[in-house]
Amino acid sequence: MRILCVFRHLFLPARATHRPRSRSSNDLTGLVIEIPKKDRDNDDSTIASTATGACCANRKFHLDSISHGELQQECKKSELSASGTPEVLRNRLRRAKQAKENRHKENEAIDVHAKDTHAKEHQAKRTKESVADDLICPISLDLPWDxxxxxxxxxxxxxxxxxxxxxxxxxxxxxxxxxxxxxxxxxxxxxxxxxxxxxxxxxxDGDLAAKWNEKVKQKDWLKKAQKGDPYSMWGVGLLYDKGLLGLKQDKNLAFQWMQRAHDAGDVRATASLGANYLRGNGTPKCPKKGMMYVSIAAGQGSNLAAYYLGMALANGGRGMHNDKQEAIKWLAKAVGVCPYMNLSEDAVNEAQEKLNQLLA
Known part of the structure; x- marks a missing residue:
C-alpha cells in the first residue's frame, strides 16, 4: 500500500519513486514515499500516543478557555452540581476527573492483585494435589493408615x-x-x-483429610471396644450395623458386638439386642427373646425399648396381650425424657401418634 506523505515524514526509512514527469532536483511536488508496514504501524502508534498526551495536556487549557455556560454543561454531563462561579466549576470538574483517574488506577491495581492471588492459589492447590498423589495407596487411592x-x-x-x-x-x-x-x-x-x-x-485437605479423620474415629471406637468398654462396644455394633466411619456393613458382626455390650451391662445394647431379635437383624427372628430383652431395657430407662414395648402392648402383637393402660404408660416414656435416649425421630413421632389415639 502506498501512502502520500508531506515533507515532514521524510525522516522515516523509505525509498522514493518518482512520477513519470520531469522536474527540477529541488521540486518535491508529487513525490510518493513508500513506507514499510512495520514503520507505518510504529508511526500510527506514535501519533496516537502523541494525540492522547496532547488531549490530556490540553484538558486544563480547555477548562480555562470555555464560558460559564459551557462549564455548567460539562458539570451536568458529569452528573455534578452546576452551581457556582466559573472557577468553582473548573475546580469541581478537575477534582472529578482526578478522582476518576484514581479509581481507574485503584481498579487496575486490584485486578493485578486478584490475578496474582488466583495464580498463587492455583499453584498451591496443584502442589497440594501433587504431594497427596505421591502419598496415597495405589490400591485404595486413599491415604494409607498403616x-x-x-x-x-x-x-x-x-x-x-x-x-x-x-x-x-x-x-x-x-x-x-x-x-x-x-x-x-x-x-x-x-x-x-x-x-x-x-x-x-x-x-x-478435602476428601482425603475427611476420610482420614473418619478412620481416626473408627480406630478410636474399636480400640476402646476391644479393651472392654461397654458403651464403645455398643457403638461399634451400631457402626457395623449402619456401615459408618469407613467400616463395611456387617449385620452379623454388629449383633455380636451388641451381645458383648449387653453382657458388659450396657442398657442401650440390651435394647438394641431386643430390637434385633424382633426384626431378625443379624440373627434369626425370635419375638420371645426380643420382648424379653426389650422389657428389661425399658425398665432400666431405654426409650427405644419403651417404644417397642408400648407398641406391642397397644397392638397386641409379638406375643403380648393388648393392654391399653400399659401401652399408654410405655409410649409416654418413649416420647418423654429417659436416661438412655437412642430412639429415632421417626419412631418418636410414630409413638406420639399412637399415644394420641389411645388417649382420644
Whole structure:
C-alpha cells in the first residue's frame, strides 16, 4: 500500500519513486514515499500516543478557555452540581476527573492483585494435589493408615496389599507394574509421619483429610471396644450395623458386638439386642427373646425399648396381650425424657401418634 506523505515524514526509512514527469532536483511536488508496514504501524502508534498526551495536556487549557455556560454543561454531563462561579466549576470538574483517574488506577491495581492471588492459589492447590498423589495407596487411592513398603518399592496400606496377596496367592505380582514380586512388607514409618504432619498443617485437605479423620474415629471406637468398654462396644455394633466411619456393613458382626455390650451391662445394647431379635437383624427372628430383652431395657430407662414395648402392648402383637393402660404408660416414656435416649425421630413421632389415639 502506498501512502502520500508531506515533507515532514521524510525522516522515516523509505525509498522514493518518482512520477513519470520531469522536474527540477529541488521540486518535491508529487513525490510518493513508500513506507514499510512495520514503520507505518510504529508511526500510527506514535501519533496516537502523541494525540492522547496532547488531549490530556490540553484538558486544563480547555477548562480555562470555555464560558460559564459551557462549564455548567460539562458539570451536568458529569452528573455534578452546576452551581457556582466559573472557577468553582473548573475546580469541581478537575477534582472529578482526578478522582476518576484514581479509581481507574485503584481498579487496575486490584485486578493485578486478584490475578496474582488466583495464580498463587492455583499453584498451591496443584502442589497440594501433587504431594497427596505421591502419598496415597495405589490400591485404595486413599491415604494409607498403616503404610508399608512392598518389594516393588511402592508404599501401600497394609490391609490393601495383604488382601491383594491373598487374592493372588498363587502368582504374586505388583499391582502397579504387574511384575513378579515377593510378599515381604516393611513398615513405612516415615511415610506415616509425613502424612500426619501434612494433615495437621492443612497441606492435605478435602476428601482425603475427611476420610482420614473418619478412620481416626473408627480406630478410636474399636480400640476402646476391644479393651472392654461397654458403651464403645455398643457403638461399634451400631457402626457395623449402619456401615459408618469407613467400616463395611456387617449385620452379623454388629449383633455380636451388641451381645458383648449387653453382657458388659450396657442398657442401650440390651435394647438394641431386643430390637434385633424382633426384626431378625443379624440373627434369626425370635419375638420371645426380643420382648424379653426389650422389657428389661425399658425398665432400666431405654426409650427405644419403651417404644417397642408400648407398641406391642397397644397392638397386641409379638406375643403380648393388648393392654391399653400399659401401652399408654410405655409410649409416654418413649416420647418423654429417659436416661438412655437412642430412639429415632421417626419412631418418636410414630409413638406420639399412637399415644394420641389411645388417649382420644
Amino acid at each position: 503404610p508399608v513398603t512392598a518389594e516393588d518399592g511402592r508404599v501401600y496400606d497394609r490391609e490393601c496389599i495383604e488382601t491383594h496377596f491373598h487374592t493372588h496367592c498363587g502368582d504374586l505380582k505388583s499391582p502397579i507394574t504387574n511384575e513378579k514380586m515377593g510378599s515381604k512388607l516393611l513398615p513405612a514409618v516415615q511415610h506415616r509421619n509425613i502424612i500426619e504432619a501434612l494433615l495437621e498443617s492443612g497441606a492435605i
